[in-house]
Amino acid sequence: MFWFHWKHPIKIAIIVALCVGCWFAFSPVAQKVHLGLDLQGGLRALVELEPTHDVPKIDAGILDEELQVLQTRLGGLGVSELTFEKVGADRINIEMPGLKDPEQAIKLIREAAVLEMRPLSSEQLAKGQNNSAALYKEAGPAIITGADISHATVGTDPGGAPAVEFTLNSAGAKKFYEWSSKNVGKPLPIFLDQKLIEAPTIESAISNNGEIHGGFTQDSSIRLANELNAGALKVPTKILETESVGPTLGRIDLQKSLVASLVGLGVVLLFMLVVYRVPGLLADLALVVYCFLMLAYVSLFGVVLTLPGIAGFVLSIGMAVDANVLIFERIKEELWGGRTTRAAVGVGFKRAFWTVFDSHVTTILGAVVLYWLGTGTVKGFALTLLVGTVLSLLTAVNITRSFVDVVVDKDLATAPALYGV
Known part of the structure; x- marks a missing residue:
């Protein structure tokens, strides 16, 4: 008895709460929705x-x-x-x-980004000053490599020029201290990808910290710090x-996509309202709920939205509308057959369900195959279509039905003319 009297308010409250939750999930859209290349x-x-x-x-x-x-x-x-x-x-x-x-x-x-600190004598450095390849061949085994560095950051040298500061791991610190304590006053050239970037002189024993100067710009120092933190590539x-793609071109594509999507959505909403009247209006409301759900999905799961993804989104809107068209046409047939509005709605939803379900399952299977076999943008399209089709089935069968049941059970619109008959 309780459910009979309160089922409609409870269903509407759940739908409203769902929309509010989705709104908080994707708002503000500019910050929550990530755009693709x-x-x-x-x-x-x-x-x-x-x-x-x-x-x-x-x-x-x-x-x-x-x-x-x-x-x-x-x-x-x-x-x-x-x-x-x-x-x-x-x-x-x-x-x-x-x-x-x-x-x-x-x-x-x-x-x-293979960083190596290899010993050379002052005489060798002076002799091969302008020939990095020859110096690299003459240098001794590496004392320290990039693998011994645990962390690197961008800093400045005493003159204010960009430099790269580094911290050695425990094994590297031990090796460096042992070598530097025995070689005070000697140079220790630093090579990056077999090219000499500087040859500092060891002034005292060094344990776990150091600094690399090499005539860096701000960009090159940031790049070297990133490379040292990431590690060297093992193969070329x-x-x-x-x-x-320039930002201006991307912005133009985004604007065109949004305009096309909004125009298409507006035409669909108007078509449903004109052809199916009250049920069409309720289907339009369900379509708005669907859009909220899709935006929440894109925001919560960090989906990167691309042009193919937008195409999948628009296509899934078509699936949602197609489902409502099948249901409403079935309801009109029942009304033409002489059933009451309440009976026509119940029978129409029941008899149209399997047709709607089959069409959605077929699309879902196609999207799964596309995602499984596709790459890149095809996968993005397939995933958006897959999720959108599942959500469109939910909105068409459950949310639209909840809205229509409220209108019919409360006798708010029972005349057949209001259903497009």
Whole structure:
């Protein structure tokens, strides 16, 4: 008895609470919804890992390690929506939306960043001052490498120029102290990718901290600090292709997509209202709830919205409308057959359910296959379509039904003409 009297207020209260929760989840939209490369500009790079004498074959382990190094390096650029995707056995597709300095990113991808501190005599340094390759060959075994550095940050030298400050791990600190305590007054050249960047003189025993000067700019010091924190690449990288999208072009695409989506949504809402009248209005309300749910999903799960993703979203709106059309046409048939409005609504929803369910399941299966076999933008489209179709089934069958039941049970609109008959 309690449920009979209170079921409609409870259902409406749940729907309202759901909408309020969604609103807090995605508001403000500009901060909560992350835009992809094609909508805010940035850089996409397809990177190939090249085998070497020491690493003759690129296996899954090497691919994972190099991907992790690149993630850490590029993460230091302050790009929050970085995406990395393995392509085949030896390639990585990297998308960096919102990137303001593509050249810096390309250098981070290309440079191996093998840092080595190798001993040389003052005479050797003076003799080969302008020949890094010859000095590297003459230098002794590395005392310290990038693997011995636990953390690196950007600092300044006594003259105020950019420098890189580093902290050694316990093993590196022990090695450095033992060597430096025995070689006070001697130079210790620092090589980066076999190129001499500076040759400081050891003035006293050094334990766990140090500083690298090398005529750095602010950008190059930031890049080296990022590379040291991420670690060196084990194999060379080759950039096969790059695609740069300017922020202005991305903004134009976003504006066009939003206008197209809003115009399409407006036409659909108007069509439902004109053709199906009261049920159409209720379906429009359910469609608004659906949009709230989709925006909440995009915000809560950190989905990066791209043009294909927007296409999947719009297509799933079509699925939601299609479901309502099937149900309302069935209700009209029952009204034409002489049933009362209450009976026509009950029978219409019941008989149209399996048709609606089957059409949604078919779309869901297609989206799953696309996601499983697709890559990149195809996956983004498939995932948005998949989630959108599931939510459209929920709104069409449950939320629209709740709205219609309230109107019919409370005798707010019972005339067949109000149902498009």
